[in-house]
Structure formats: structure tokens, C-alpha cells
Amino acid sequence: MAVYTDITDEDLQTLLAGFDLGLPLSLKGVAEGVENSNFLLETETGRYFLTIYEKRVRAEDLPFFLDLLTWLSDHGFPSAAPVADRWGQVLQSVRGKPAAIVTFLPGLSVRRPSVSQCRQAGEGLARLHLAVGGFPGRRQNDLGHQAWSPMFARLEADAEALKPGLAATLRKDLEKLDSSWPQDLPTGIIHADFFPDNVFFRGDQFAGAIDFYFACFDALAYDVAIALNAWCFEADGSFNITSARAMLAGYEQHRPLSPAERAALPILAHGAAMRFFLTRLADWGATPAGALVRPKDPLEYERKLAIHREATDLVLFGAPE
Amino acid sequence: MAVYTDITDEDLQTLLAGFDLGLPLSLKGVAEGVENSNFLLETETGRYFLTIYEKRVRAEDLPFFLDLLTWLSDHGFPSAAPVADRWGQVLQSVRGKPAAIVTFLPGLSVRRPSVSQCRQAGEGLARLHLAVGGFPGRRQNDLGHQAWSPMFARLEADAEALKPGLAATLRKDLEKLDSSWPQDLPTGIIHADFFPDNVFFRGDQFAGAIDFYFACFDALAYDVAIALNAWCFEADGSFNITSARAMLAGYEQHRPLSPAERAALPILAHGAAMRFFLTRLADWGATPAGALVRPKDPLEYERKLAIHREATDLVLFGAPE
Numbered sequence: 001m002a003v004y005t006d007i008t009d010e011d012l013q014t015l016l017a018g019f020d021l022g023l024p025l026s027l028k029g030v031a032e033g034v035e036n037s038n039f040l041l042e043t044e045t046g047r048y049f050l051t052i053y054e055k056r057v058r059a060e061d062l063p064f065f066l067d068l069l070t071w072l073s074d075h076g077f078p079s080a081a082p083v084a085d086r087w088g089q090v091l092q093s094v095r096g097k098p099a100a101i102v103t104f105l106p107g108l109s110v111r112r113p114s115v116s117q118c119r120q121a122g123e124g125l126a127r128l129h130l131a132v133g134g135f136p137g138r139r140q141n142d143l144g145h146q147a148w149s150p151m152f153a154r155l156e157a158d159a160e161a162l163k164p165g166l167a168a169t170l171r172k173d174l175e176k177l178d179s180s181w182p183q184d185l186p187t188g189i190i191h192a193d194f195f196p197d198n199v200f201f202r203g204d205q206f207a208g209a210i211d212f213y214f215a216c217f218d219a220l221a222y223d224v225a226i227a228l229n230a231w232c233f234e235a236d237g238s239f240n241i242t243s244a245r246a247m248l249a250g251y252e253q254h255r256p257l258s259p260a261e262r263a264a265l266p267i268l269a270h271g272a273a274m275r276f277f278l279t280r281l282a283d284w285g286a287t288p289a290g291a292l293v294r295p296k297d298p299l300e301y302e303r304k305l306a307i308h309r310e311a312t313d314l315v316l317f318g319a320p321e
Numbered sequence: 322m323a324v325y326t327d328i329t330d331e332d333l334q335t336l337l338a339g340f341d342l343g344l345p346l347s348l349k350g351v352a353e354g355v356e357n358s359n360f361l362l363e364t365e366t367g368r369y370f371l372t373i374y375e376k377r378v379r380a381e382d383l384p385f386f387l388d389l390l391t392w393l394s395d396h397g398f399p400s401a402a403p404v405a406d407r408w409g410q411v412l413q414s415v416r417g418k419p420a421a422i423v424t425f426l427p428g429l430s431v432r433r434p435s436v437s438q439c440r441q442a443g444e445g446l447a448r449l450h451l452a453v454g455g456f457p458g459r460r461q462n463d464l465g466h467q468a469w470s471p472m473f474a475r476l477e478a479d480a481e482a483l484k485p486g487l488a489a490t491l492r493k494d495l496e497k498l499d500s501s502w503p504q505d506l507p508t509g510i511i512h513a514d515f516f517p518d519n520v521f522f523r524g525d526q527f528a529g530a531i532d533f534y535f536a537c538f539d540a541l542a543y544d545v546a547i548a549l550n551a552w553c554f555e556a557d558g559s560f561n562i563t564s565a566r567a568m569l570a571g572y573e574q575h576r577p578l579s580p581a582e583r584a585a586l587p588i589l590a591h592g593a594a595m596r597f598f599l600t601r602l603a604d605w606g607a608t609p610a611g612a613l614v615r616p617k618d619p620l621e622y623e624r625k626l627a628i629h630r631e632a633t634d635l636v637l638f639g640a641p642e
Contacts, residue, residue: 008432023524026427028361031350040349040361042427106347106363111329203344 005037005052005095012041015094018085019101021045035213040104047104049080052097057213059098064139065212066090066100068132068189073103077131078200078208080105107200107207114204118231118243121199122250124206125191125227129220129255132189141192141216143279145181145271149174151278158285162298170274173309177271182219182264190223192216195230221261224251225268228317229276229304237303244317265317270308277301326358326373326416333362336415339406340422342366356534361425368425370401373418378534380419385460386533387411387421389453389510394424398452399521399529401426428521428528435525439552439564442520443571445527446512446548450541450576453510462513462537464600466502466592470495472599479606483619491595494630498592503540503585511544513537516551542582545572546589549638550597550625558624565638586638591629598622 012024022044030038030049037052053062066082070090073081080102082090092099110117141147152159152174160167191198192214200207224247232243251257257265280298307316333345343365351359351370358373374383387403391411394402401423403411413420431438462468473480473495481488512519513535521528545568553564572578578586601619628637 009429010432012429024429025523027429028349029352030361031352040351108330108333108345108348111331202346 004054005097007039007050007052007094011094015050015092015099015101016043018087018089018092019083020086021048021083021101035211041101048083049102049104050094050099051102052094052099054097057098061139061213062091062098062100064137065215067137068135068212068215069102071135071137072128072131072212075131077128078105078107078206079212080210105200105208105210107202109197109200111196112235113196113231113243115240115243115246116204117201119246119250120201120204120206121194121196121227121231122224122247123253124199124209124250125194125223126251126254127206128191128194128209129188129223135189137189139189139216141190141218143192143214143275144216144218145177145275148271148274148278149178151282155278155281155285158281162281163302166302169309170305173270173274173305177267177274180267181271182260182267185219185221185261185264186258187217188220189215190218190220190226192218192223192226194223194227219261219264219268220255221257221264222268222272224248224257224261225265225272226275228265228269229272229301233304237300237307239307239311239316241316248317262314262317266308266311266314269316270305273301273304273308277305325375326418328360328371328373328415332415336371336413336420336422337364339408339410339413340404341407342369342404342422356532362422369404370423370425371415371420372423373415373420375418378419382460382534383412383419383421385458386536388458389456389533389536390423392456392458393449393452393533396452398449399426399428399527400533401531426521426529426531428523430518430521432517433556434517434552434564436561436564436567437525438522440567440571441522441525441527442515442517442548442552443545443568444574445520445530445571446515446544447572447575448527449512449515449530450509450544456510458510460510460537462511462539464513464535464596465537465539466498466596469592469595469599470499472603476599476602476606479602483602484623487623490630491626494591494595494626498588498595501588502592503581503588506540506542506582506585507579508538509541510536511539511541511547513539513544513547515544515548540582540585540589541576542578542585543589543593545569545578545582546586546593547596549586549590550593550622554625558621558628560628560632560637562637569638583635583638587629587632587635590637591626594622594625594629598626 024043026042028040030040032038035056036054039050041048041050069079070082072079083101084090090100156167159170198211199209228244232240234240277298280296283295284298345364347363349361351361353359356377357375360371362369362371390400391403393400404422405411411421477488480491519532520530549565553561555561598619601617601622604616605619
């Protein structure tokens with residue numbers, strides 16, 4: 001939950017004066033997203049989301065994110081579309097912070113995805129990868145595989161404190177990831193955070209994706225690996241092969257994986273687990289006790305790391321056993 | 322801001338199975354109200370508010386509150402109307418906590434009310450008092466004038482710590498309020514928390530009121546006094562007589578005050594300031610450092626107390642000077 005910036009009726013009037021959206025009818029701070037302040041805004045012309053970008057999103061990245069959302073909605077992918085003001089500008093300022101109004105995207109996220117929802121999510125991710133083809137924007141993946149060893153160097157003591165012996169294990173993981181990270185896979189703009197809470201359904205049908213604030217240029221199959229980790233583990237920590245096969249089948253219905261992409265899935269999933277383990281460990285250590293937002297438990301991804309460390313072949317991802 | 326209870330898609334499905342509201346399309350936790358968890362719910366049939374009642378609202382009071390909301394909406398007052406399930410029940414249970422679905426009431430609250438908005442708020446309060454006439458429910462005012470001396474006894478040291486000498490001053494205030502509290506004023510169900518953040522406007526027009534969870538049986542003019550304190554003080558602590566006159570004129574457009582009610586306004590406003598000072602002081606002391614919800618500053622109402630202590634005649638409320 002997150003509303004870091006408070007908006008008065010006067011702030012709202014000032015902002016809306018630049019738009020052709022009619023009078024404001026309702027504004028509700030929404031407990032969604034840990035990165036930004038979000039408000040559900042209703043005006044005489046419809047419903048919108050007003051986002052105020054807090055410090056975790058770099059201001060220089062905002063044109064990329066907003067252009068990407070515009071591109072996606074122009075290319076038939078269900079996502080929130082930025083709304084331009086009378087002068088064609090999307091990026092706004094509220095209380096001295098960057099802000100944007102986007103269209104409201106209806107849909108419900110699911111907590112424990114069913115196999116059929118995993119399949120739908122796979123379809124949605126492939127649709128995203130196809131829709132984004134040709135988008136000219138570029139943003140480097142700050143949290144890509146080259147970043148993991150430097151991140152780990154800063155977090156080594158925290159990792160060891162979390163679980164004795166873990167630092168040495170992670171060091172070996174990183175050596176392996178460094179030496180065998182796949183090159184030359186098909187690239188494009190990836191969502192990079194395609195977790196169940198960022199994916200909307202209507203009933204059991206994929207209805208869109210939100211929260212593109214980690215989107216970046218990287219291997220498309222790495223996005224698939226992130227999603228497999230996020231969707232196909234059970235609450236008890238086991239990997240659900242049926243869900244994984246369903247997700248891949250859904251994905252391949254729209255965008256078949258190349259043999260090289262499929263062969264790379266185990267190492268990509270191992271790396272994806274490392275990326276989320278490291279950022280969660282960093283957030284865990286950096287959060288004062290009693291803080292507003294409780295960080296996610298890094299141990300969840302430590303267990304996923306362990307599973308990918310052991311299962312290096314394709315069995316997890318649907319190869320014949 | 323407040324979302325204390327997390328709702329999964331499965332919880333929502335279970336709840337909605339008892340209603341004829343169609344499929345859920347969207348659910349957003351809303352940062353509104355410090356007493357309950359609130360969600361903006363969209364289904365195929367419209368938009369609703371789902372409230373989960375947390376421990377500050379007593380379960381035995383819920384039928385009163387929900388009956389009151391139903392009565393108000395049946396009697397033309399713009400407020401959220403409880404939605405009954407297929408068996409006619411309004412009170413529900415989510416994750417073991419009491420819950421209710423009400424219709425969505427559009428509107429924007431204002432931060433710094435203009436004189437014209439104070440007038441509109443006065444009109445709205447009178448419309449509320451008229452609409453609620455005949456409502457058979459009763460709920461005692463737990464925070465009424467009889468409660469203040471016992472509350473103060475528990476908070477005396479905190480008051481003195483807030484401002485040296487304050488405890489003795491408050492003791493004198495309470496003696497005066499006890500000895501001269503008006504009896505026999507017209508009574509009814511009052512909102513008892515008619516603050517700007519609980520009142521909605523559309524443009525400059527009164528559009529309804531929310532958050533009836535302090536509603537109780539008391540003198541109607543005491544509700545007016547609470548509203549005068551909440552709407553007619555400037556940010557610098559001064560009382561805006563123009564706003565107060567506008568609020569009273571708006572109120573009297575629908576429900577003229579009797580001479581006894583008007584004569585009682587200074588002591589009622591003094592008492593209303595005492596009530597909010599005491600509860601804010603209690604919340605202030607009870608809140609651990611770094612808590613999710615920052616309590617409101619009790620000194621704001623200490624300053625209002627001081628103003629009403631000095632101005633005991635009707636000048637503040639529009640009598641000829």
C-alpha cells in the first residue's frame with residue numbers, strides 16, 4: 001500500500017486545468033504499488049489513474065515508461081494509456097513531483113493462480129512481447145545479470161546473517177551464472193516484473209498488465225523465466241510443473257520459443273531467482289522496524305534459488321521426463 | 322490511510338456469491354478512513370464500496386449504522402446505501418470480520434473550505450437532520466459531555482505534559498461545561514463527525530456525507546457546533562466569523578435554530594472543542610512512534626478550546642456586535 005503524497009482539491013484543480021477531462025467527481029488514494037502514490041480519479045469524462053512518481057522511479061526514465069504505455073495501448077495490448085494535456089504533454093507535475101494521468105484499466109489480480117490462469121498469463125506475456133516489437137525506446141536493465149555480483153558484494157554479510165553458509169553458496173551461483181549466461185537470445189522490451197499482482201484478469205481471462213516501472217531491454221526469454229518463478233511455485237515452496245507447462249504453452253500459442261531460448265530457461269530462471277533474492281535482501285536490510293511497507297521475505301526467493309540450483313535440466317519446464 | 326485487512330480474489334468470490342452484483346471487475350484498496358478497511362469494488366452491475374470493520378467499530382453498533390445509512394438513502398439524503406444480499410442481509414463477514422457493501426457515493430472533499438462551501442455544508446447538515454427525523458434507531462453518544470470528565474481524569478498527566486498549566490485550565494473548563502451544559506434542546510441522530518473530509522462536493526455544491534461511524538443520539542445543535550469548529554477555523558488558528566455565519570445561514574435555510582439552540586452555541590462549541598481535544602490527546606499518547614497512521618495534533622483543538630473559553634457570547638456565531 002502506498003500513498004506518499006497527499007493531494008488537495010486545489011492541487012487537483014490546478015492539474016486538471018490543463019486537461020479536457022471535465023470536472024473532477026471523485027479522487028481516492030489507492031493502496032497499490034510500493035513505488036508511487038496512486039489515485040483513482042473520476043471526472044465527467046471517465047475514470048483515470050493519477051500517479052505521482054516518488055523517488056524510487058528515476059525522473060529521467062519517465063519518458064521511456066510513458067512512451068511505452070502509449071505504444072502498448074496503441075498496439076492493442078490492454079494496459080493503462082497515458083492521457084495528454086491540451087498541449088500534448090503526458091508528463092505533469094504535482095506538488096513538485098512528476099506525475100501522469102492514465103486511463104483506468106479494469107481487472108482483478110489473483111493471489112494463487114490456477115493452472116488455467118498461468119496459461120492465460122503466459123498468453124498475455126507473449127502478447128506483450130509481440131506488441132512491444134518495434135518500440136523504439138531503450139532502457140538498460142539496471143538489475144540485469146551484470147548487476148548481480150556488485151549487488152551481492154554489498155549484501156554478502158546480510159546474506160550470511162540470513163542463513164549461515166548462504167554467502168558461499170551464492171558466490172558459486174554467481175560464478176555459474178556469470179560463466180554460462182546465455183548470449184544472443186532474442187531481445188526486446190521486457191516487463192521484468194510480471195508477477196500475479198501486476199496482471200489483471202476478468203473472470204479467468206487475461207485482461208491486461210500494469211506497473212511497467214521495471215520495463216527494460218533484455219532477453220525476452222528472461223521475462224518468461226521471471227514469470228515462471230513468480231507464478232508457478234506453490235505456497236509450500238514446491239515448483240508446480242503443470243502450471244509451468246501451462247504458462248509456456250500459453251506463451252507459445254502467440255510466440256513460440258526458439259530452441260536456444262527453451263534450452264536457456266533453466267539458467268534464466270536461476271538468474272531471475274537471484275535478481276529477486278538480491279533486491280529483496282537489500283530492501284529487507286534497508287527497512288527500519290515498524291516501517292509503513294513491510295518488505296517481501298527474501299527467503300522465498302532463497303528457496304527458489306535452491307530449486308533452480310538443483311534442477312539444471314529442462315524437466316521443470318516441460319521437457320519429457 | 323487504512324487497509325488493515327487484505328482481501329484475496331477468493332475472499333471476494335466467496336462474498337459476492339451471496340449477491341446479485343455480477344462478476345467482480347476491479348477491487349482497489351482505498352486509503353480512506355482510519356477506522357476500517359475500505360475497498361472500491363467494481364462489478365458488472367456498478368461500483369460499490371466494500372468496508373471491513375476493524376476493531377475500533379463495535380460489532381454491536383453495526384446494525385444501527387447500517388440501518389441509518391439505509392434510512393438516509395431511502396429518505397433522499399445523499400449517502401452510501403447498504404446493499405443487501407439475496408437473503409436481505411446487509412451485514413456480511415470477510416476473513417472473520419464484519420463487513421458490508423454499500424453503493425459508491427461520488428464527490429470530492431475539500432481541504433480549505435470556502436465561505437460558500439461552509440454555507441453548502443450547513444445546508445447539508447440541516448438536510449441530514451431533517452432526513453434522519455423519525456429514524457427509530459438509537460445509539461448513545463459515548464463521547465458526549467458526560468464522558469469528558471472521566472476521559473480527562475485518565476489524560477490529566479498527558480495534558481500537562483503537552484503544555485504546562487493546561488490541566489488546571491481544562492479542569493475549570495470541565496466544571497463550567499458540567500454546570501452549564503444545556504438541557505432540553507431538540508435531539509435526534511447526529512453525524513457527530515461532520516468534518517470537511519467526511520463531506521463531498523460536486524463543484525461547489527454539497528454532494529453528500531460519509532463516515533457515519535460516530536453517529537449517535539444527541540442535541541442537533543451540538544452537531545452544528547462540531548461542524549462550526551471543524552469548518553470555520555483558519556489554518557492560523559483564527560475563527561472565521563464570515564464562514565460561521567454562512568454555515569449557520571445555510572443550516573437555517575432548511576432547519577431554523579430555536580432561540581434556545583442559538584443561545585447554546587457558544588457552550589456547545591466549547592464542549593465540542595473539548596471532545597475532539599480529549600480524543601486526539603488520547604490517540605496521540607496511545608500511538609507508538611513510527612506507526613502507520615499519524616494521529617491528529619491535539620494542539621489544534623487546544624487552540625480552539627482557548628478561543629471558545631474567551632468568547633462566551635454569540636459574536637462568533639453571527640450575533641450583532
